[in-house]
Amino acid sequence: MSVEEKQTIGKLSNDIKVAILEAFEMRLKEIKKVEVEAKLANEFFDVTAPASTDTKTHLHPITAVLRQVEDTFKRMGFDIFESNEVTTEFFNFDSLNIPATHPARDMQDTFWLE
Numbered sequence: 001m002s003v004e005e006k007q008t009i010g011k012l013s014n015d016i017k018v019a020i021l022e023a024f025e026m027r028l029k030e031i032k033k034v035e036v037e038a039k040l041a042n043e044f045f046d047v048t049a050p051a052s053t054d055t056k057t058h059l060h061p062i063t064a065v066l067r068q069v070e071d072t073f074k075r076m077g078f079d080i081f082e083s084n085e086v087t088t089e090f091f092n093f094d095s096l097n098i099p100a101t102h103p104a105r106d107m108q109d110t111f112w113l114e
Contacts, residue, residue, distance in 0.1 A: 093105060
């Protein structure tokens, strides 16, 4: 086979390959389009319906452990009492007879509330 014949056959085979790939891609797009249309025709989705409530959720591990500890203390007869984490100066110092010069009353150790 001569060089010119090889070039002609190579060009022709590449053109055929490109045409086949283009036809394949077009047919694949048509098939996907038909599948999507069939799926849309068979499915109904109501956007006004309320959200699904059957989703599985889990507590944060710290929350789960805290609840287990609370349940344990409740079974032992204790009550759970929740209060402010930051309290007034009166309840923190004055009612406990802590003097004004006590180191715990320093600015960096105390939350000052208005």
